Amino acid sequence: MSREETARARGLRTDYCGELRSKDVGRTVSVCGWVARRREHGEHLAFVDLRDHTGIVQCVVDGGHDLRAEHVVRVTGELRLRPEGTVNDAIPTGEVEVGASEVEILSVAEPPPFSVDGRVEAEEPVRLRYRYVDLRSERMQHNLRVRAEVNAAIRRSMDRQGFVEVETPLLWTPTPEGAREFAIPSRLQPGSFYVLPQSPQIAKQLLMVSGFDRYYQIARCMRDEDLRADRQFEFTQLDLEASFVSQEDVWEMVSDSVLEVARAVTGEEPPPVVTMTWNEALDRFGTDKPDLRFGMELVALEEAVAGTEFKAFQAEAVRAICLEGGAELGRGRLDALTDRARKLGAAGLVWLRVVGGEGQLDLESPVAKFLSTKEKAAVIEATGAGAGDLVLVVAGERAPTCRVLGQLRLDLGQPPVSERPYRFCWVTEFPLFEGVDEEGNPVAAHHPFTMPHPEDLGRLEADPLSVRSQSYDLVLNGWELGSGSIRIHRADIQRRIFALLGISEEEAESRFGFLLGAFRYGAPPHGGFAYGVDRLAAIMAGEESIREVIAFPKTQSGADLMAGSPRSLPASQLQELGLRLAPPKEAKGA
RNA sequence: GGACCUGUGGUGCAGCUCGGAGUGCACGCCGGCCUGUCAAGCCGGAGGUCGCGGGUUCAAAUCCCGUCAGGUCCGCCA
DSSP states (O other): OOHHHHTSOOTTOSSOGGGOOGGGTTSEEEEEEEEEEEEEOSTTOEEEEEEETTEEEEEEEOTTSOOOTTOEEEEEEEEEEOOTTOOOTTSTTTTEEEEEEEEEEEEOOOOOSSOTTOSSOOOHHHHHHTHHHHTTSHHHHHHHHHHHHHHHHHHHHHHHTTOEEOOOOSSBOOOSSSSOOOEEEOSSSTTOEEEOOSOSHHHHHHHHHTTOSEEEEEEEEEOOSOOBTTBOSEEEEEEEEEESOOHHHHHHHHHHHHHHHHHHHHSSOOOOOEEEEHHHHHHHHSSSSOOTTSOOOOEEOTTTTTTOSOGGGOSSEEEEEEETTGGGOOHHHHHHHHHHHHHTTOSOOEEEEEEEETTEEEEESTTGGGSOHHHHHHHHHHHTOOTTOEEEEEEESHHHHHHHHHHHHHHHHOOOTTOSSOOEEEEEOOBSEEEEOTTSOEEESSOTTBOBOGGGGGGTTTSGGGOBBSEEEEEETTEEEEEEEEBOOOHHHHHHHHHHHTOOHHHHHHHHHHHHHHHTTTOOOEEEEEEEHHHHHHHHTTOSSGGGGSSSOOOTTSOOTTTOOSOOOOHHHHHHTTOOOOOOOOOTTO
């Protein structure tokens, strides 16, 4: 049986509400759903809009029926064309109506706490408390169905590429690094704990050692960190790993899946995924998650102002962005921008209004007098600015300077994340380490199993902070979707990394013993990736928060307003788990 | 741990700056009228701990302090 046949209406109904058309006129149909609205005209006539997951159809019923909002009813009757002049062009079923001969109330409903039609949107706490009502809305029905389509597209792509889906444990073992973990007490071994996995990282590497070659999983992950619009305690990622591959191979595999997703959801061919190095992303966009949907790229002005008298521009990096039409910004707005730049860590912000006409542009600014005519011309030339534009310049060390301008660029120009087009981007060659810890040891930027860039292996010990890694992020419209790397499969390189990180052999053994153990029995070269399905689905659904694509999400304080979690456990249950609660903290100032 | 925003009948808002009776709007709800509506219409009605606690004041939704909840962000998220 085809999917279409099996998905057809059956049971109590012959058709779905939203699918009835003029071609069905004359048939006796039965439709089931919720009362979306009723329009009563006395005891002999009432119009009832019946809603199911496919849409709404108008039923014409006797006025005597007590059909209130959200009652669940079954209506049977002949489908007919609406009388001339009463067609409703606003809905797909607007040409027809069900002339009800039988109305069956399957379930009565109290008036809902807020209206399902979305005309006025209730605040999030109310929606979350009555999530089962909220999920009836067109918006949430659409969002969760988009998400299901995302999952299906991912599976199609993975399947096509020969990946095998393997489930890994939810009750895992503590790994004392990375995100804070959720702990699960053991009943059979009181005093011992499982943890919920922050990702199936180690498990999937073990599957490579086991010879599965290409693994994937649409995996639930849990991290006990603070929540955000794009972060929940539990989230879903496409997790994959492949053996005997280069990073380019991984990029292709992952790109195939996200492009399949974009294609499936939009029905259009998405722009190809572009690739740039971490360094390039920093120079051009001032961030490691560039939003490629708009210009305003950072411009290097070091050459233009080389040898300048202006002290503020005598710096390692002098960078600028150009705001089209920004010259009309008033003094107050410019001062606010300067404040913003300072808060972001810049020493200051120089603004230059581009004035004048064709061929004789000039710069207008409180600091213009410190710049020579030649320098001003060079700045205009380098930024490509025209009359009426505003040039914003920050000078200082390269990385912080770029980051400040990158943020200003977003403040001034970024569209909502879900706005099309969808511009996927690989950011590659991340540094292997980011800074040093209190003891002076480098800190792993990704995780300690990340393979260094082969060209940089030689200076691993001499100049670790300059070493690039074979790790990479996937970015969509300024959101980090996920990250991955080629892993270290050779014991000698792993030993050098652990030594640099200040992890002793004993410590490594106790932390990652079973992974290192597995590597002694024949580990293939391998690498992989993971990206957030919630984030991808949110963008595809046109939402700014992943809560809108999660059926039952938690609030920022980690509460489920509907289910009432978290809450206390009865003493008997604690005792069974071998747990005793610490006394509550003293009240502040008491 | 920190910053900012929000909290007013069931829902969404206005009122808060400049204190003066729970004052208003829209939707919903309840009752009545109504045979072609589609955000139906008309008439009538009910519904409030102004999140909570304290303070200032003759008087607090309004000003001050604290607190709780929700949101955005920083920290955090190898």
